[in-house]
Amino acid sequence: MLKHICQLARDAGNHIMKLYFSKKLTYKFYKLDNTPVTNADHEAHEIIYKKLLLITPNIPIVSEEGFYNLKMIKGYKTYWLIDPIDGTKEFLKKNGEFTVNISLIKNGKPTLGVIYVPFSKVLYYSDSKKSWKSINNSYEKEIHVSNSKIPVVVISRSHPDVELNSYLKKLKNYKILKIGSSLKFCLIAEGKAQIYPRFGNTNIWDTAAGSVIVSAAGGQVRTWKGKKLNYLISTSNSFKNSGFCVLSS
Template sequence: MLDQICQLARSAGNTIMSFYNSEKRLNIFYKSDKSPITNVDREANNIIKKGLALIDPKIPIISEEGLYDFKICKSWNNYWLVDPLDGTKEFLKKNGEFTVNISLIKNGIPVLGVIYAPFFDVLYCSFEKNAWKETKLGLREKIYVSNQNIPLLITSRSHSHNKLNDYLEKIKNYKIKKLGSSLKFCLIAEGKAQIYPRFGNTHIWDTAAGHAIVVAAGGIVRTWTGDTLNYLLSSRSSFINSGFYVSASETC
């Protein structure tokens, strides 16, 4: 199944790049939170939803680009989580920092994660306790988190929060890098960065694939109260996450 999901993510990514590299018309709309959505998001979403339905029609799908009755979704223990174009702002800025995210949730835990960065033609994936990076040459190698004496801390390129400055003041030595989309999770999973602090709202489709990959590579994803970020819908009141941090280890 993992190979099928990886191919599906690549197919959606190829469609995204066909718009990115051409003069095809972009229709841009804005959601209630003023975040952009385009016809490219929707086309990628259609590809993924059709593909997942062919792989296993019994598993329900929750996508950023869908409308759902949360009361009905609360009864789902197993489901797909999809963000067909994570980093729409980065796509529109043409900086390449956008991804296709697909994950499988079982009983509140992301057990499979796939993140494809089509601009860089790099794919990250995981199943249970194993995580890999797949290069443009088709080579797949296992990846692991890595601690550093001076950690690289990653923050969002397009989102800021007042609490971030308070957090940074508590850390004595660090390097910092701004990055878009779920690539922040990927850099931690492959050992190139160590900490990703996130304040403010995200949704479960923003984090699940990255969560699966980081944990499979040996890292942690926790809320600021120390709990593991949970995707069990029956214990939630919405699709919105609380603040969290991603780390290479408990000591970062």
Template sequence: MIKILKKVCNLAKDSGHFIMDFYLHKERIKVYYKPDNTPVTNVDYKVNNIIKNSLFSINPHIPIISEEESYNTKLHYKCSRYWLVDPLDGTKEFLNNNGDFTVNISLIENGIPILGVIYAPFFKVLYYSLYNTAWKEEDNINREIQVSNSIIPLVVVSRSHFDEKINSFLKNLKDYTINKMGSSLKFCYIAEGKAQIYPRFGNTNTWDTAAGEAILIAAGGIVKTWKGDNLNYQLSSSFLNSGFCASVL
């Protein structure tokens, strides 16, 4: 599995370099809109193909589920293992030039994310995990990461989903600082001890959370729905989970 992890890390970085080439040449980006009115670009689709082809070469027998494609889950629902991919998490951030976008790749086994890789190409930072260990690579230095408590917790929230429910949640905290940011980097900030809480209300797609959850749990954190359940990564027709709270234990 370590060899597979290294290949996926390299794949995420290669995909990130491809994304940055478009980021630096905006005239090459084409924007479309999905039925829910969220943006998607030609970059999302191109990176999706790169990742799919590479994962297939790693193991042609493991199904690949990606945000940018449609699936008949009845063909795969008995699979105990599959790849779950978000080729460009934070498309809005990518288009808004703020750097908070990532490449997310995770391996799901029996409904649990056992491997997670997140690369933030703008910041040139890689987060990755396998089972119960998580790491961060920056400036060619790899180090193991762990969650960390704080007397005054840093709460990370989404720029795109800041609403009254978030405000109500924050009012129940005595002391806190807050950082609004995009993509799965919120999970990573908790995993490396920079932040302590990430509240999210409303439904989330499985590809938005799987890699981040794998990394955070491997670093000693926890992700639970507001009812106290685990997020569900068993293959289903909707690929949806309810809201959750990610935090240190």
């Protein structure tokens, strides 16, 4: 299963890169939450959606680019959760910091996670027991979190948190790295960063794959109240996550 999903993420990523290097996008508009969406998002969604139906026809799919009646999907215990392009703003800025996210949710918990970085052809993936990194579909290694005397704090490039400055004042020594998309999870999982504090809103498709990759690599993802992120869909909170912090220990 994991091998199939890894290849699926690569397939979607390859298509995204064709559009990334094209002279212009077919269309771009803004959603109600003022976030951009392009034909690349929708076409990647179609590729992933159709192939997931072939791989697991009996498992429902929830995607950022889908349209859902929350009352109908509230009872999903097992489902695929996908973000065809996490970091559309970075895609539009042409900085390469965007990813394809695919995760399998069971009973409110991510049990499989795949994050593909199309620009660099780097793949991160986990079966919830171990996490790996693959480069250019060949070199592969198991990854682990790593602590540091001067931790690297990764923060969003395009989504500033107003509470972030107060949090950083509590840290004595640290380095800041701004980066887009779920790459922040990946950097912690492979030991290149140690802290990712997030106070602002995120959606469940932004975090599910990254959560399982970090956890299996030895790190942790917790809300500011110390709880795990919950991926059981409810009609009350829609697809929103509460604030959280990703730590290497």
